[in-house]
Amino acid sequence: MLLPAADLRIDHVTVAGRDLKAMRASLAALGIASEYGGPHSNHATEMALTSFPDGSYLELIAIQPNADPAAVAAHYWSKSMQNNAGPCAWAVRPQDFGFEAKRLQARNIAVQPARSGRARPDGVRLEWEAAPVGTGPNGMFFPFLIRDFTPREQRATPAGKPSTQDFTGVARVVIAVRDLKDSVKRYRKAYGLPAPVQQDDAGFGARLAAFPGTPVVLAMPVNASSWLAARINSVGEGPSAFILHARNAGSYRLSSKTAWFGAAISWLDTGKSGWWLGFE
Numbered sequence: 455m456l457l458p459a460a461d462l463r464i465d466h467v468t469v470a471g472r473d474l475k476a477m478r479a480s481l482a483a484l485g486i487a488s489e490y491g492g493p494h495s496n497h498a499t500e501m502a503l504t505s506f507p508d509g510s511y512l513e514l515i516a517i518q519p520n521a522d523p524a525a526v527a528a529h530y531w532s533k534s535m536q537n538n539a540g541p542c543a544w545a546v547r548p549q550d551f552g553f554e555a556k557r558l559q560a561r562n563i564a565v566q567p568a569r570s571g572r573a574r575p576d577g578v579r580l581e582w583e584a585a586p587v588g589t590g591p592n593g594m595f596f597p598f599l600i601r602d603f604t605p606r607e608q609r610a611t612p613a614g615k616p617s618t619q620d621f622t623g624v625a626r627v628v629i630a631v632r633d634l635k636d637s638v639k640r641y642r643k644a645y646g647l648p649a650p651v652q653q654d655d656a657g658f659g660a661r662l663a664a665f666p667g668t669p670v671v672l673a674m675p676v677n678a679s680s681w682l683a684a685r686i687n688s689v690g691e692g693p694s695a696f697i698l699h700a701r702n703a704g705s706y707r708l709s710s711k712t713a714w715f716g717a718a719i720s721w722l723d724t725g726k727s728g729w730w731l732g733f734e
Contacts, residue, residue, distance in 0.1 A: 462645065462668045464624045465547035465600050466503070466511045466610070467696050468593065469729065470534035474516035478502050481514065483726040485706055487617050493518050494572045498525035499535070501572075505611045508623030512696070515542075530591040534689050540729025541693035543593030544627045545584070551601040555585055563644055564589055565599070580609050587644075594692030595629065595637075596644060619701065625734055626669050626697035626714075630660075630686050634674035637691075638663050641670060651715055658682075658695075658730075664715050671697075671714070695730030703733050 471477045478488050486504055491513075493500040500518045505511040517526055517535055526532055534542035548554035555565040567585040574580065581603040587596040602609060611617075631637040638650055650663040650672070659680035660673035673694060675683035685694055697719060707723045714734075721732040 462597070462670065463547050464510045464597075464627070464669055465545040466513050467541070467624050467627060467693065468513045468515055468531070468543040468545075469540050469696075470531050470542040471514070471516050471538045471540070471728075472535055474500055474502055474514060477514045477516060480727050484722050484731070486621075488512075488514060489612055489617055490575055491612060492572050492574045495570065496525055496529065497522040498529045499531075503610075503612075504617045505613075506621055506623040506698075507616045507619065508699075509606075509610055510623045511610050511617075512624070530586075534692075537689055538728065539685070539689045540727075541628075541696055542689070543591075544597045544693055545593055545600045546597040547600055551583070551585075551599055554599060558587055558644060561643060563587060563596075567599075569603075571604075574608070574612055576612075578604075578608055578612075580604050582609065591690065591692070594690065595631075595640075597627075620703055620706075621698040621733060622701050623699050624669065624696060625699045626664075626671050627693055628662075628671045628673050628695040628697065628730070629692060630682050630694035631672050631674050631691050632686060634661055634663055634672060637672050637674075641665065641672070653715060655712055655714065657710060657712055662714065695732065698731070698733040700733035706733075 488502045488504045491501045491503050498521050499515050502514045503511045531542050558565050565585050569583050571581040583601050585599040586592040592598050647665045650665045652663045659676050659682050663672045708720050709723045710721045712719045717734045719732050719734050
């Protein structure tokens with residue numbers, strides 16, 4: 455049985471960097487607020503988040519003050535954090551975590567569940583289980599799976615309400631890949647997806663493939679000298695941009711506009727964020 459495309463439901467997307475305070479300041483300069491979420495139990499990372507009305511959120515993850523150097527070096531997003539890479543991973547929340555893990559395993563795709571958690575600054579303890587999918591770093595090519603043992607709203611909306619009303623959620627995850635044809639084949643095998651629609655975007659410097667009804671956009675560099683090719687060489691394949699659903703974004707400063715598959719895409723001022731963040 456194949457996972458319906460509509461069940462690729464984004465739980466959260468992750469942006470990585472060295473310094474959490476600097477990352478939050480950059481996001482605030484765009485006009486987007488975030489909330490401190492606390493350190494993870496891995497002795498390596500801490501996080502902040504911007505939560506959206508649809509229940510998804512944008513996670514900022516960075517190296518903890520006084521982190522254990524060995525734990526940082528061993529972390530699956532270590533390279534992304536050390537390089538201030540920005541977008542680095544994404545997670546989905548299947549309706550049935552166990553069933554989805556077994557379904558992927560039956561298609562010879564590795565799934566490795568592990569329990570984790572963190573304490574919020576107010577002392578509330580959060581517990582969840584996450585499962586990397588595939589053989590690459592966690593959530594960088596395929597989204598990792600996640601389910602909560604404590605109430606999910608305590609993790610996703612720590613203040614009890616969304617951080618912003620201007621954006622309602624995450625619309626698209628743009629994944630930088632070396633080989634578009636092979637990457638399309640891998641996604642279709644994993645999720646039973648129909649053939650994607652494709653187009654070029656010279657401004658983004660990529661050949662794009664999008665699977666209708668899903669948030670997945672694969673992006674292959676148009677040439678070896680593009681920023682996207684340099685990114686892949688630096689941190690590997692994985693998310694290179696996130697696109698949000700906008701509700702009231704008319705006052706936000708833009709760096710450029712484009713159109714993807716018939717939808718207008720507006721890119722926020724990347725000089726302030728240091729990475730590609732847009733909305734539609």
